[in-house]
Amino acid sequence: MTTMKFLIARPLALALATLFAIPAWAQLNTTPPATAPGAAPASTDAARDALAKKEGEGDQSALLQQTLTAVDKQYSLIRRKQIAVTYDLTYSYVGEERIVTDLANGSTTLFNIENTSSHSVTNTFSVDYGLLDNLTGNVTMPLISRYSDNNLSNGASNSLGDLSLGARWQPFEAKRDRPGLTMTSNVRLPTGRSPFKIIAGSGEATGSGVAAVTGGVSVNRIVDPVALFGSLNFTLSAPAKNLWQVNGTRILTRVQPGKTLGFGMGFAYALSYGISTTLSFQQAISAGSKLRFADGLEAKTHMQTSSILNMGLGYRISPKTTINLSVGIGLTPDSPNMTVGMNMPLNF
Secondary structure: OHHHHHHHHHHHHHHHHHHHHHHHHHHHOOOOOOOOOOOOOOOHHHHHHHHOOOOOOOOHHHHHHHHHHHHOHHHOOOOOOOEEEEEEEEEEEEEEEEEEEEEEOOEEEEEEEEEEEEEEEEEEEEEEEEEEOOEEEEEEEEEEEEEEEOOOOEEEEEEEOOOEEEEEEOOOOOOOOOOEEEEEEEEEOOOOOOOOOOOOOOOOOOOOOOOEEEEEEEEEEEEOOEEEEEEEEEEEEOOEOOOOEEEOOEEEEEEEOOOEEEEEEEEEEEOOOOEEEEEEEEEEEEOOOEEEEOOOOEEEOOOEEEEEEEEEEEEEEEOOEEEEEEEEEEOOOOOOOEEEEEEEEOOO
């Protein structure tokens, strides 16, 4: 799997390097065109008018702010009583090979390699409302389609995911010459199909199965034509109680998910008044979950680390509408192998 990730990441990295190299190459090869015989030489004013931005193109800083919103909504707010509706489409793939062994009397009686793959398509609708000029509320509703295939069985599920309610608050007025600071909070509701209540072969989970609260802080600084950003957050999850899920030869009755620390950083670069690129890194470290079974046995899972490198392209199709495309590559065994996403506003 590591080799496959390298084969995917290398062409994408080369393409990204080429993309950033194009403007520099163009600057080094800007030979003025020859003047046609009999034509008047181009004036300085004419050249200035040709290079000036056209009406409706907007500022690069505005494009960068929209790009930050697409990367993660925690980087921007909207004005009081305004409403913003956003649609996100995301595809993710997870594939792994597991060695299955059965030990009896100290010797191996079974040895085989189990191939497992999972495909997920998530349609997410988000509604932002400006409670105050520096306070924005948010409601997110995901619709998830998930298909999983392994050596023993396969199944598909299509249902609502976990709803979330959030708020973003800027304690200080945003100014161009200093970083913007935003405090974030989010409550996740277990409205999706719980992984702790699924019977083997009856479909796939579309939710986490537990409620969770997340608090964090994000910082961004726009230095036209570049925007730098970073974030830090912490998540606490409620336990899943009163379970009765058959897990091998035991029955699972309670799960206490571990705490999660997440952080991210990156930058956005405006290539023009209509096109921007992004490069970001996100990582989440989750402590082990505590499991309790009906026979009194208690166990704890290992700590998990998920890291993803994201590359994106934003294209402004109108002064109010920017479409953002992104590709993510998993960097650890606990991460999705690949993600592909699209973000666009619905309030044109």
